[in-house]
Amino acid sequence: MSIVNQLQRQHLKQLTPYASARRSMSGGNIWLNANESPYSNSYSVDDSKLNRYPEFQSKPLNQAYAEYAGIDASQLLSSRGSDEGIELLIRAFCEPGQDKVLICPPTYGMYAISAKTFAVGVTEVPLLNNWQLDTEAVIEASAECKVIFLCSPSNPLGNALNTDDIEQVLQHSPRSIVVVDEAYIEFSSGDSVVNWLERYPNLVVLRTLSKAFALAGIRCGFLLANDEIIELLQKVLAPYPLPDPTVQIAVHALQTSSLERLQQQVASLLSERTRVQKNLEQTPLTLVSESDTNFLLYECEDAADLVKALADNGLLVRNQSAQRGLDNVVRITIGNAAENDELIQQLKDYFS
Numbered sequence: 001m002s003i004v005n006q007l008q009r010q011h012l013k014q015l016t017p018y019a020s021a022r023r024s025m026s027g028g029n030i031w032l033n034a035n036e037s038p039y040s041n042s043y044s045v046d047d048s049k050l051n052r053y054p055e056f057q058s059k060p061l062n063q064a065y066a067e068y069a070g071i072d073a074s075q076l077l078s079s080r081g082s083d084e085g086i087e088l089l090i091r092a093f094c095e096p097g098q099d100k101v102l103i104c105p106p107t108y109g110m111y112a113i114s115a116k117t118f119a120v121g122v123t124e125v126p127l128l129n130n131w132q133l134d135t136e137a138v139i140e141a142s143a144e145c146k147v148i149f150l151c152s153p154s155n156p157l158g159n160a161l162n163t164d165d166i167e168q169v170l171q172h173s174p175r176s177i178v179v180v181d182e183a184y185i186e187f188s189s190g191d192s193v194v195n196w197l198e199r200y201p202n203l204v205v206l207r208t209l210s211k212a213f214a215l216a217g218i219r220c221g222f223l224l225a226n227d228e229i230i231e232l233l234q235k236v237l238a239p240y241p242l243p244d245p246t247v248q249i250a251v252h253a254l255q256t257s258s259l260e261r262l263q264q265q266v267a268s269l270l271s272e273r274t275r276v277q278k279n280l281e282q283t284p285l286t287l288v289s290e291s292d293t294n295f296l297l298y299e300c301e302d303a304a305d306l307v308k309a310l311a312d313n314g315l316l317v318r319n320q321s322a323q324r325g326l327d328n329v330v331r332i333t334i335g336n337a338a339e340n341d342e343l344i345q346q347l348k349d350y351f352s
């Protein structure tokens, strides 16, 4: 038996790592499989201090994002993407081999994988047939779960959860941390729950620059919560979580002129989403849920075949069929107009 087999933590033997879009599919020239923005905006970086370690938490960055989100900088932590925020919550609140987190599938895969990585249990309370929370069941199960992960708007579904239901969970699960992952909030016509931070000491909101901000490559996310939670998470945060170039670019992205550009890019993506959706109505694809995000989710007859056929022509979309309740379902990120034209054409050819 190898040294790794002998020494590794037992629970890791069974763990299947997260199959990220970039890890599970390579090649292609049109990437519509990771819910990234098609816009590559230009930034310049001051390289005069790259010999120095960066700040533990950058004041200018946290101040800029706090202003953008309408909260106090003390209610915020910046992290290596919101994926790190998910992991910090599990590490700070859950005892390995003892505690559980609650998820509502179909949902973002990293909540369960992060928990399992730390030998923390996962309780599933599936969404209802209308893809909304089974509020009563969540509240009942929350008695045994330290952290509840709600994704709104949802990846992979695209829809927003009813804010009344989220509030019910917050009110009736006061002994659990309720995390609302708002990675796609800039695309949503619904409201953020960030204004509730004062009202609910158990609320955590996750945000990211990877989607509407078009900065997946710099790895920058934010965790918004009351000061006490932020102080606890800082205990388990790495000493230098964000590289200096990341911080510089993120600060630029939060300036007024960049935010105006973001609004325009979001508006273009939303109108492209409407156009793609209209065009795909003429194919046998069935929309699974209305979208409040930069992607659309479709049911088809054979998702594996469809994904492969598109990939063979250089166009990558994501098969979501492994998710509970999503047999033969593909998720398609909205690209730029030319990419979407190509997608529409390829789908028409595939079904002709």
Ligand SMILES: Cc1ncc(COP(=O)(O)O)c(C=O)c1O
Residues within 6 Å of the ligand: 034, 035, 080, 081, 082, 083, 084, 108, 151, 154, 155, 181, 183, 207, 208, 209, 210, 216, 219, 220, 221
């Ligand atoms: C719902 C949701 N949360 C979090 C993340 C992770 O984002 P980040 O790039 O900030 O780690 C993603 C990425 O796809 C996501 O879809």
